[in-house]
Amino acid sequence: MLEVKGLSAAYGQHPALNKASVRVGKGEIVVILGANGAGKSTLLKAISGICEGKVTGSVRMNGHELVGMKPDRIVEEGIALVPEGRGIFGDLTVEENLTLGAYSERAKDAERTNLDRVYALFPKLLERRRQVARTMSGGEQQMVAIGRAMMSNPAILTLDEPSLGLSPLLSKELFQSLRAVRDTGIGILLVEQNAKASLAIADRGYLLENTEIIHEDAAASLAKDPAVQKAYLGGAAAKGGAGKAKPQANAMPAPSAPRPAKGPSPSDIAAQAMSGLAPARPAKPAPAPEPAPRPAPPPAPPVARPAPRPAPAATPTATGIDTASIVAKAASQSSRKGGAPALPPRPAPMPEPPKPARASQPTRPMPDLGHHSDRLREVLTEIETAAQRARDRSRTRTRGKP
Template identity: 60%
Template sequence: MLEVSQLSLRYGRHLALNEVSVQASEGETVVILGANGAGKSSLLKAIGGLVPAEAGSSVTLDGQPLIGVAAHRIPEMGVALVPEGRGVFGDLTVEENLLLGANPKRARATEANRHALVYELFPRLSERKRQMVRTMSGGEQQMVAIGRALMSNPRFLLLDEPSLGLAPIVVKELFGALRRVKETGVGMLVVEQNVSISLSIADRGYLMEAGRIVGEGSAEQLKGDEAVQRAFLGV
């Protein structure tokens, strides 16, 4: 269980997260919905150790605290973040980016299997394994970013706006791959602007507004919620 409890976060005087509590069970896909500026990305950054949380905040994985753990140690504990903007190494090849993802000790015993899985999920990467990532399209770079995170053998994958700036056909391909990732038992916490497609792969979801959780429910409940439909689905 990945559990966030009473998580608060400030950027200077600005309160970005206000006592946020969410959880995701092993193998579960949970989506975080909200308008721009709601605090969704800040939530993932706090879980991933990229920004410090306020005193009294709690983030745990099976009861082990993640707050205070250095960001580069979080993947070793089984949580991998795919940040908004991808964060790939553009002057390295696809293969080199993926191998960097396998650096945690927890990943080394299963490196060969993970490598095969990534190329099965994203055949285009297998075809272009020696290509410099900076020369690839945005969709291909996102595939590299997700593949690199999967190489760390994560129990939970944190995805920040994976479809941002991508063509609809690429988004469909990407989320098809994420459905297959889900089938492998990896849990996912997804922040996504494309609400319809994110709910199609999610088990549950939370609604965020102004740094707080203001609602939650199963994916089916959220799809049928009139407020969600008006705010996010254009119904």
């Protein structure tokens, strides 16, 4: 299904990947093991069309050449990336984050089915679907990131160090979830530092050292390979590399070219490629170690729902979620924080239809919330109602006075 052949990438004069060849079949988990700086993230970024460097070679998905294609076209071809650092929108709810993943043409019609599939795989996300993502635990946020990628209806899911920063318990849950994703028929290309856990769930693996794939084998064989054990599985202090092709290769990364000080982090760009939008994040921080799971915040008090406002023509979706609103909200979150990458060309949300004339206006007309969320409307309605009640009370008091 996914066939990478002789793929190379260089950042200026600095080679980061050298003629890598990798394949991933349907329903297969393939792991890439390698030391820091070996070129693992570069490989995933080059596959997704978001490598900042110069990429040569071939990446074929079901026979279609992807090198040179725009990232959003690559998503349409069925490849979704879960970037290092997750790249989810902290200010949006779980469900809003998930819905953003369904923005591609490929996924639009199957949004409800995909959402159900994600909730079936991650029941916790269903429980917490109205929770703001930044209040979720690290493990839950990682599930949101994977769920969002799955909303693009991918045939291949690529993940960059998904267990980074998670406690052993949450990592275990995560790897079990990946197995469940694989069992749905999705092929998984996984970059991981946690060699033991990833080899335990993988079908095959590759060793990437100093920009080159030096060995490929069944995961079970790799797990038993003394050189792999020494280098990646906590064997005796391993200065040397692993694998049969170049057992003497040094596992230390090649000296790196300086990364650009400004601009979006690779994870941001990856998030952009996946969903068409990306939140602003500081450059490549390791997520904080996982604290104990947090209880769900208390449910919000019930609010009086305002009469439904006519929805803009393009917004209704299978889930009933106003995607255009969520996109606008996510974009405003990105721009508020600054530094987010520009949005890639996407079908623009339909313009707001002309506002219908209101039959009887309240004392003060409701402001036009246009692209804002339903929740905001609810809060404003509440405020309006409270203000009206206060005015009525004060009028009653005034009338009662002699």
